[in-house]
Amino acid sequence: MLRLWGRATSMNVQKAIWTLDEIGLAYERIDAGGRFGGLDKPAYRDLNPHQRIPTLEDEGVVVWESNAVVRYLAARYSEGVLWDRDPGKRAGADQWMDWMQTTLAPDFYALFWAVVRTPPAKQDRQQIKTLAEKVAEHYRLLDRQLEGKRFLAGDELSLADIPIGATLWRYHQMEIASAPRRLVRAPRRAPRLSQLGHDLLRGAAGALRTGIDAGGGKP
Numbered sequence: 001m002l003r004l005w006g007r008a009t010s011m012n013v014q015k016a017i018w019t020l021d022e023i024g025l026a027y028e029r030i031d032a033g034g035r036f037g038g039l040d041k042p043a044y045r046d047l048n049p050h051q052r053i054p055t056l057e058d059e060g061v062v063v064w065e066s067n068a069v070v071r072y073l074a075a076r077y078s079e080g081v082l083w084d085r086d087p088g089k090r091a092g093a094d095q096w097m098d099w100m101q102t103t104l105a106p107d108f109y110a111l112f113w114a115v116v117r118t119p120p121a122k123q124d125r126q127q128i129k130t131l132a133e134k135v136a137e138h139y140r141l142l143d144r145q146l147e148g149k150r151f152l153a154g155d156e157l158s159l160a161d162i163p164i165g166a167t168l169w170r171y172h173q174m175e176i177a178s179a180p181r182r183l184v185r186a187p188r189r190a191p192r193l194s195q196l197g198h199d200l201l202r203g204a205a206g207a208l209r210t211g212i213d214a215g216g217g218k219p
C-alpha cells in the first residue's frame, strides 16, 4: 500500500493528501515532523536525505518534494485526468506548480512565519504589511489568470490547482489566527481567486479539514 510520511497539518503534506484523495487511492499516513519528530532518524534519512515532509513510498519507489509527489501520483495513477496526456496542456499546469514553489512560496512562507509563528507582541506590523502586499501581488496575478476559467489551467481541476489551492487553505487559516487581519486580506482583493479558493476548499479532501481542525502547523 502507498505510504505517506508527514503530519496532516503541514501544507506540503496536504498537497499529497489532497492528490491521493482526489484520485481516490488507499494509503497509510504516518505522522512525522513537527511535534511528532522522527525526521532525524537514520531510517527516515535513508528515505529522504533532505529530512523534510512529505515523503511518499510506493512499492519501492520513494518520492519527496511535495510537488514531485503530486506529479508522481498523477502520472502513475491519474493518466488522462490529473496527468494530461498532451505535453503542452500538461506544461500549462506544470508551470504554475513551479511558479508556486519559486515565486509564491518564499513570500507566502515569510508571511506565515511573521503572522502565525511570531507571537503577537513580537510581530512587526511594517514587515507584515510589506509581505502581505507581496503575496497580494502574486494573488492578483493568479486572479488575472483565472479570468474566464473555473480553474487555473482551464475548466477542470489540474495539477496547478493543488499546490496553489493548498496555499489558499493555509491563507484562510492565517486569517483566523490572532494576526492583524486587515493587513493580510489578499484573496478578498482578488475576487476570482477567492472564488477558486472557495470552490477548491469546499471540494478539497477531508484531510485538509483535519489540518485546520488540528490548529495548523509549520508550513
Ligand SMILES: N[C@@H](CCC(=O)N[C@@H](CS)C(=O)NCC(=O)O)C(=O)O
Residues within 6 Å of the ligand: 010, 011, 012, 013, 032, 033, 034, 037, 039, 051, 052, 053, 054, 064, 065, 066, 067, 218, 219
Ligand atoms: N520544498 C519542500 C519543503 C518541505 C518542507 O519544508 N516541509 C516542512 C513541513 S511543510 C518540514 O518538513 N518541516 C519540518 C517539520 O515539520 O518538522 C516540499 O515542497 O516538500
